[in-house]
Amino acid sequence: MNNVVIRTEFLCKSFGKLDVLKDISTEFYQGEVVAILGPSGSGKSTFLRCINLLEQPTRGRIYFHEQEITKPKANIAKVRQQLVMVFQHFNLFPHMNVLQNVTYAPIKVKGINKQKAQEHGLELLAKVGLESKVSVYPSKLSGGQKQRVAIARALAMEPEMILFDEPTSALDPEMVKDVLEVMKALALSGMTMAIVTHEMGFAKEVANRIMFLDQGILAEDATPGEFFQNPKCDRAKQFLEKML
Amino acid sequence: MEVPKNGYYNFSLLYVTGIICSNDVTVSGADVNYIIIKFMKKKKVWLLRILVVTVVGISIITGYSNSLKAVSSLGKDTLTMITSPDYPPYEFYDTKGGDRQIVGFDIDIAKTLAEKLGFKLKIMESDFNGLIPALQANRADFVMAGMTPTPERQKNIDFSIIYYEAKDTIVAPKGSNLKQPQDLLGKKVGVQLGTIQEQNAQKIAKKVAGIQLKQLNRVPEVVQEIKSGRIDAAIVEDTVAKGFAQANPDLEFNVIPSEEQSGSAIAFPKGSSFVEPFNKVLQQMKDDGTLNKLVAKWFSQNTANPASSSPAKGGLNLDFTRILPDIPFILRGIPLTLLFTLLSVSLGLIWGTILSLLKIIGIKPLTWVANAYTSVFRGTPLLLQLALVYYATPQLTGYDISALQAGVLTFTLNSGAYMSETIRGGIQAVDKGQSEAAMSMGVPYWLMMWDVIFPQALKNILPALVNETIGLLKDSALVSTIGVVEILRSAQIVGANKYIYFEPLLFAGLIYYVLVMGMTLGASALERRLRESE
Numbered sequence: 091m092n093n094v095v096i097r098t099e100f101l102c103k104s105f106g107k108l109d110v111l112k113d114i115s116t117e118f119y120q121g122e123v124v125a126i127l128g129p130s131g132s133g134k135s136t137f138l139r140c141i142n143l144l145e146q147p148t149r150g151r152i153y154f155h156e157q158e159i160t161k162p163k164a165n166i167a168k169v170r171q172q173l174v175m176v177f178q179h180f181n182l183f184p185h186m187n188v189l190q191n192v193t194y195a196p197i198k199v200k201g202i203n204k205q206k207a208q209e210h211g212l213e214l215l216a217k218v219g220l221e222s223k224v225s226v227y228p229s230k231l232s233g234g235q236k237q238r239v240a241i242a243r244a245l246a247m248e249p250e251m252i253l254f255d256e257p258t259s260a261l262d263p264e265m266v267k268d269v270l271e272v273m274k275a276l277a278l279s280g281m282t283m284a285i286v287t288h289e290m291g292f293a294k295e296v297a298n299r300i301m302f303l304d305q306g307i308l309a310e311d312a313t314p315g316e317f318f319q320n321p322k323c324d325r326a327k328q329f330l331e332k333m334l
Numbered sequence: 335m336e337v338p339k340n341g342y343y344n345f346s347l348l349y350v351t352g353i354i355c356s357n358d359v360t361v362s363g364a365d366v367n368y369i370i371i372k373f374m375k376k377k378k379v380w381l382l383r384i385l386v387v388t389v390v391g392i393s394i395i396t397g398y399s400n401s402l403k404a405v406s407s408l409g410k411d412t413l414t415m416i417t418s419p420d421y422p423p424y425e426f427y428d429t430k431g432g433d434r435q436i437v438g439f440d441i442d443i444a445k446t447l448a449e450k451l452g453f454k455l456k457i458m459e460s461d462f463n464g465l466i467p468a469l470q471a472n473r474a475d476f477v478m479a480g481m482t483p484t485p486e487r488q489k490n491i492d493f494s495i496i497y498y499e500a501k502d503t504i505v506a507p508k509g510s511n512l513k514q515p516q517d518l519l520g521k522k523v524g525v526q527l528g529t530i531q532e533q534n535a536q537k538i539a540k541k542v543a544g545i546q547l548k549q550l551n552r553v554p555e556v557v558q559e560i561k562s563g564r565i566d567a568a569i570v571e572d573t574v575a576k577g578f579a580q581a582n583p584d585l586e587f588n589v590i591p592s593e594e595q596s597g598s599a600i601a602f603p604k605g606s607s608f609v610e611p612f613n614k615v616l617q618q619m620k621d622d623g624t625l626n627k628l629v630a631k632w633f634s635q636n637t638a639n640p641a642s643s644s645p646a647k648g649g650l651n652l653d654f655t656r657i658l659p660d661i662p663f664i665l666r667g668i669p670l671t672l673l674f675t676l677l678s679v680s681l682g683l684i685w686g687t688i689l690s691l692l693k694i695i696g697i698k699p700l701t702w703v704a705n706a707y708t709s710v711f712r713g714t715p716l717l718l719q720l721a722l723v724y725y726a727t728p729q730l731t732g733y734d735i736s737a738l739q740a741g742v743l744t745f746t747l748n749s750g751a752y753m754s755e756t757i758r759g760g761i762q763a764v765d766k767g768q769s770e771a772a773m774s775m776g777v778p779y780w781l782m783m784w785d786v787i788f789p790q791a792l793k794n795i796l797p798a799l800v801n802e803t804i805g806l807l808k809d810s811a812l813v814s815t816i817g818v819v820e821i822l823r824s825a826q827i828v829g830a831n832k833y834i835y836f837e838p839l840l841f842a843g844l845i846y847y848v849l850v851m852g853m854t855l856g857a858s859a860l861e862r863r864l865r866e867s868e
Contacts, residue, residue, distance in 0.1 A: 144770055171776035181771035185789045195775040198785065240771075247775055 093120040094156070095251050095282055096141055096173075101150035103136055110136045112306040113150070118251065118284060123277045125293035125314075126286045128303035129329055134286040137303065138253050141284065142173040171199060174244040178256040180236040182228040182243070188215065189224045192243045200247070207246070214242040218272050234265030238272055251282040258289060270296075290333050294318055302326050413453040413608075415444050416474035418462040420552055420830035422577060423632040424480040424598075427827040429663035434819065439632035440478040440598075443497060443616075446624065450615045460737075460817040461551065463528035464725070466491060469603045471728040476608060477601040480571070482530035492604055494612045496597035497625060502534055503575040503587040506567040507560060513588045520544035521566040524556040530596050531569045538569075552826070553578075558835040560585065571596075573633050581833030657837045660828040664841060667824035672849075674738070674820065675807040678745035682806070683799070685746055686753025691783075693758050704754065711751035717812055720744045724816045741813035749806055756802070760795035761787055793864055800857040804850050811846075821845055 096118040103111040110133045118124060126134045139145040141152065143159065143166050151160045159169050182191050192211040196202045202210075215221050218238040228236055237257055244252050257273070258266045270292050277283060277296050287293060293300060293314065300317040302310035304325045310317060321327050417440060419425045425438040436457050448455035460468055465477045469491050480500070483493035504512045512518060515538040523539075525532040527549040539545040548565050550556045556568045557578050570578070575587040600616075602609050619625045657664075692704035711719070724740035727733060735743070764787050772782040792799075814823035825842035829835055 142774055144774060167773075167776040167778055169776075170774055173774075175770070175774035177767060177771065179767055181765070181767035183768065183771070183786055185793070194785070195772075195777055198781060199776050199778075244775075253774075 094118070095120050095154065097153040097156070098141070099151045099153075101137070101140060101152065102148045103133070103140055103145060104148045110306050111140065111147075114306075114308045115150075116301065116308060116311060118282065120250075120282055121280050122299055123281075123283045123297045124285065124299045124301055125297035126284060126301045126303065127288075127290075127293060127329070128309075129325075131305075132303040133306040134303050135255050138175075138255050138284060138286050141253060142170050142175060144175070167199075171195075171247055172250040173253060174247050174249040174251075175253045175255060176237070176240050176244050176257050178259050180228075180233075180240045180260075182236055182239055184228050187225050187227050188220065188231070188239050191228065191239060192246045195243070196246050211242070211246055214245050215239070217245075217275075218242045219268070232265060233261045234268045237261065237265075237269045241269075241272055241276070245276075251284065252276075254283065254285040254287070256286050256288070258287065288333070290318075290330075302329070304329075411454055412456050413448050413451075413476070414456045414458060414474040416458040416460060416465055416468050416477055417441075417479045418465060419459050420554070420827060421462075421480060421574065422831055423573060425478070426831050427663070429660040429828050429831055434663070434666065439498070439628060440480065442628050442632070443619070443625070444476075444478050446619065446628075447612060447615050450618075451611055458817070459819075461815055462526070463551075464816065466601070467725050469601060471725060472603060473728060473734060475602070475606070476612070478598075480598045481601050482596050483599045483601075484530060484533060486533075487601070490604065492602045492606055492609050494600040494602070494609060495616055496599050497616055497620075498629065499597035501572045502531055502569050502590045502592065502596060503572050504567050504590060505557065505560065505570050505575050505578065505585055505587045508584050508586045510567065510586065512567050515542055515590060518542055518545050518567060522546045522548060522564070524548045524550060524559050524565040524568040526553050526556055526570075527551055531571065534592075534596065535569045552830065554826070554829050554833070554835050557582065557585070557833070561835075578833045652837055652840070653834075654837050654841070656832055656834055657828055657841060660832070660838070661841070664821065664824045664828060664838065664845070667819060667821035667842075668845065668849075670738075670818065671807065671810050671820040674741060674745075674810045674813065674818075675803065677742050678749060678806050678810070679803050681742065681746040682749030682753055682802075685750030686757050687788075689750055689754035690757035690761060693754065694761060708751045708754055711748050716744070716748050716809060717815065719748060720812055720816065723747075737813065737816040737818045740816060741810070741818055745806060745809070749802060753799070753802060756795050756798045757791065760791035760798075763794050764790045796857070796861060796864070800853070804853060807849060807853070808846060 094117045098117070099115050101111055101114040102109065114137060126138065128134050136145055140147050143152075147160060151158055153159065154169050154172070158164065159166065183194065186194060189208065189211050192214060193204070193207040196207045196210070197204055212221065212224065215224060218241055220235060220238055220242070223231060223235065223239075228239070231239065241252075241257075254273070258269050261269065266289070270289065273283070273285070273292075274296050285293070285297070297314055300310070300312055300314050301308060302312075302317065302321075302323075302325075304323070309323050310321065310326050312322075317326070318330065321330055417425045417436065419427050419436045419438070421438075423438055424440045425436055428435045428437045436459065441457070444457075445455055458468075458474055462479060465479055465481070466487065468474055469477055477491075480498075481487075481493075483496070487493070504518070506512045512521075518538065519542055521544075523535055523545055525535045525547060532547075532549060535545075535547055539547055548559065550559065553570060553574055556565075556570065559565045560568055561582065561584070569590070570587070572587075572589055579585050579587050600612055602612075616625075689704045689707065692700045720741065723744045724735065724737060727735040727740065768786055768790065769782060772786045777786070810820060811822035814820060814826065817823070819827070821842050825838035828838040832838075
């Protein structure tokens with residue numbers, strides 16, 4: 091557990107006058123499943139989006155395997171292949187069918203042979219339980235199915251780490267379980283994951299580390315046991331009282 | 335016939351075009367749709383296709399242009415003549431059997447001249463008021479179009495000796511009894527723009543009070559204005575007046591007594607070395623009777639088919655049987671119109687995409703240039719752009735751009751400006767999550783634009799694109815003003831030959847309408863198909 095994938099140093103992000111992130115310094119280790127919690131507006135999603143530079147940090151540095159990726163000359167596209175994101179609203183490509191969604195980037199970005207990419211894609215789709223939807227277009231899928239395709243799409247890139255940005259927030263309750271199960275299996279397989287979520291039960295059960303953000307500050311960084319049994323800061327206590 | 339100095343914009347033609355095209359159209363729709371479908375499905379094939387279409391199109395255009403191109407670039411064994419073949423019996427299209435051949439009194443003289451001087455003859459065409467600009471741009475070696483030497487014209491071009499003398503007449507509805515210039519007191523009088531008759535009419539208007547002149551682009555239009563009662567009379571050359579009076583029994587004409595000469599001569603660019611040899615041969619032809627024979631051949635025959643029905647009062651008095659033999663000729667304009675539209679739409683789409691990207695990527699100077707470009711091309715009339723591109727290009731660049739090339743270039747530049755806004759809107763309407771999803775997997779910017787954003791944007795803008803194509807197809811009628819014989823010009827040629835007006839125009843309108851309907855149906859089928867894939 092001491093192989094650092096991502097390290098942030100004094101990461102700050104402002105939108106105009108609003109300081110959303112304030113000096114966040116932390117690291118993500120290989121194989122870790124980190125749940126990022128916090129009230130809305132606390133900067134969780136912004137933090138996650140800064141990690142693969144979908145948001146450009148205002149100040150501070152980010153390292154990927156000790157290579158600074160916030161340098162102007164850094165090859166961001168290359169790094170992003172290793173830090174794929176799964177979005178709240180799935181963002182599947184509507185003009186491609188399910189299999190094309192999954193194989194597009196491996197073929198076009200990583201240059202993988204089409205047939206191999208398709209075989210791999212079919213495996214992944216089977217893993218998320220969607221082998222029957224291979225040639226269907228996204229508009230014909232339910233929300234839960236879309237999110238599972240999005241996870242398969244992320245996995246197809248064989249990234250080091252997957253960033254989940256509220257992956258179940260846009261889903262009907264009965265769909266949430268399917269998606270969480272897929273994520274749980276993924277966690278058990280050793281994938282490094284950072285998950286912004288409101289699913290406390292899931293965070294408790296699956297994560298091996300909790301980050302609690304409050305008003306742009308990393309207020310608490312603990313194991314799930316410590317955090318849920320014995321939160322240190324008052325804001326975390328109030329938050330848990332409301333959520334549980 | 336005529337006289338011009340400048341004014342090649344032909345605004346009245348625009349008006350005609352408006353009438354003819356109030357219905358809609360097109361053809362290339364199917365092809366464009368096909369391309370778009372391909373785009374959605376397989377990008378590589380699409381790219382290939384655009385390439386092929388473009389290359390083929392350009393080579394076709396180049397092929398066409400060769401037949402239209404000024405002689406000067408073809409070598410010294412050929413003389414290029416430019417004329418306005420809507421003026422029988424001087425020069426007009428022989429439309430029988432769909433053939434596309436310019437014939438007439440002037441043409442026979444030109445052929446004889448070229449033969450005697452040992453040159454081949456090449457004939458180009460344009461509107462009458464575009465002839466002198468063409469000479470000035472060195473697009474042709476000489477003009478024969480029943481043109482009268484006037485002091486104004488002589489400032490800009492040189493003339494041969496006079497080879498035929500014509501007289502002006504007053505054409506008016508039967509029974510008007512207008513015989514003298516004085517009879518025109520207080521009347522509305524029509525003339526062809528840029529002609530010697532226009533100048534003479536202006537002289538008359540100075541002497542006779544209350545004459546109101548109305549200038550139109552073509553004699554058939556002038557005659558039509560008489561028939562529809564908007565003007566009282568017209569001043570037209572005698573041979574032409576005779577033809578119209580025969581074809582329109584409700585008209586009469588009277589020769590205006592005049593001591594002034596208004597004969598026809600050959601026009602050359604200023605300082606042309608051809609003036610002398612031409613004069614020599616012309617004199618020879620006068621002396622040996624060749625010229626008289628040609629006069630007898632062209633001016634004594636009856637070229638018009640008299641209207642079969644008696645002049646009806648009110649109504650258009652249509653008789654489509656009169657244009658039956660000429661229908662193949664008009665139909666031949668269709669491929670050219672389609673080719674023109676297809677090329678303009680594809681190239682305009684490419685150019686519009688480039689412009690829209692300049693506006694989107696956020697580099698200030700580029701955005702500024704693209705916005706300025708768009709505002710200029712959307713803020714000035716297409717017809718004006720067309721005239722500038724066609725007439726100014728040879729003088730500015732030395733490249734003798736053909737009428738068809740000038741048309742495609744202008745329409746590409748113009749529709750690119752419109753499409754760039756549409757495309758920009760279409761791109762910006764694509765959900766931001768799409769680009770984030772692509773970026774988060776490390777897809778490079780341009781690849782993302784091409785594979786993820788464009789296909790979705792294209793779907794957004796498809797209806798607008800179809801509209802633009804329909805608009806372009808109808809606007810293609812504008813290139814008739816610079817002499818491209820597409821559907822509208824074919825119809826006008828037939829009208830000029832037959833001294834009739836409505837029948838060929840209505841027929842052309844029908845063709846446009848059928849083309850647009852075909853395209854509209856194709857487009858909605860495509861849209862349905864695209865929606866199904868969602």
